[in-house]
Amino acid sequence: MANDIAAAEIRGVGGVCMMSNTWREEQHSSFINFISTFLRANSFRLNFVAIAPDFIFNCGGSSVAFIFVTKWDENNVSTIFGRIQKLRMQFGHLYIVVTLTTNDQNDSFVRSYFKFQMELGKPTFIPVRDIEMGFEKIVKIAHSFGVCKRQDAKTKLKSECGISFLFFKRKQTVQGMDYFLKVVTSIPGIDSHDANALNQAIGSIEDIAKQSKEYILENTDLSAEKADVIFKFFRDPKFYLGPKIN
DSSP states (O other): OHHHHHHHHTTTTOEEEEEEHHHHHTSOHHHHHHHHHHHHHTTEEEEEEOOSSSEEEEETTEEEEEEEESSOOGGGHHHHHHHHHHHTTTOSSEEEEEEOOSHHHHHHHHHHHHHTTOBTTBTEEEEESSHHHHHHHHHHHHHHHHHHHHTTOOOOOSSTTOOSOTTTOOSOOOOOHHHHHHHHTTSTTOOHHHHHHHHHHTOSHHHHHHOOHHHHHHHSSOOHHHHHHHHHHTTOHHHHSSOOOO
16 A cells, blocks of 8 residues: 555656666665565666666656665775766766765775765765665655656755765755755655754754754754654664655
8 A cells, every 4th residue: 555655646757767787686685676666666667787887767857877885895995986986977967875884884984985085976975874775765866856857947966865974974065955855854744844944953864864852852843753753764764664755
């Protein structure tokens, strides 16, 4: 039932997801099954092809490419960043999703980011805590590009849904407000007023994700119940692993 609702909500905005054959072979079969089910629930057709990025989404006339690092290996950072440097010259819209499950991995990522002289937002990096959450963010970005394209209001989504280092950067980067509202109001019980209050008091989605329930209560007019829901949304899999995209 939930899958049917999700598909109905984005009917006409779904599209095609092309997955790299090479990337597929490196993943566990259970994760590929998760991806297939999630895409089908959200009206995307999945094709396995020989492509340079890990994913290319065609949605509503827009094309977005992704590199998805599911296992951070400190001994392989040269290969990862070398590939990023090459692909960012080939794709106008490229996002890098990196799974960082520990503080040590996050520290390693930050060191590598500066070592290889990455420029903020070129491309945008999106650190995540687990692979399922990472793929859901990928689909939300692709979906948002499609929605904006259909409405003839596409903006450059430079650093939305993630900035280069999620766990230490607090400054809100240039982002599309429409996309911010779409993501934040997808949290159960959170409306546009709440989203605007969070944006003004705290900042980007990444900044909100880092805050405690107490911090949200102290700096916004949200209720304790809503603050608790927001806090859990970014930490509890039962919130962020559902297939529904509002």
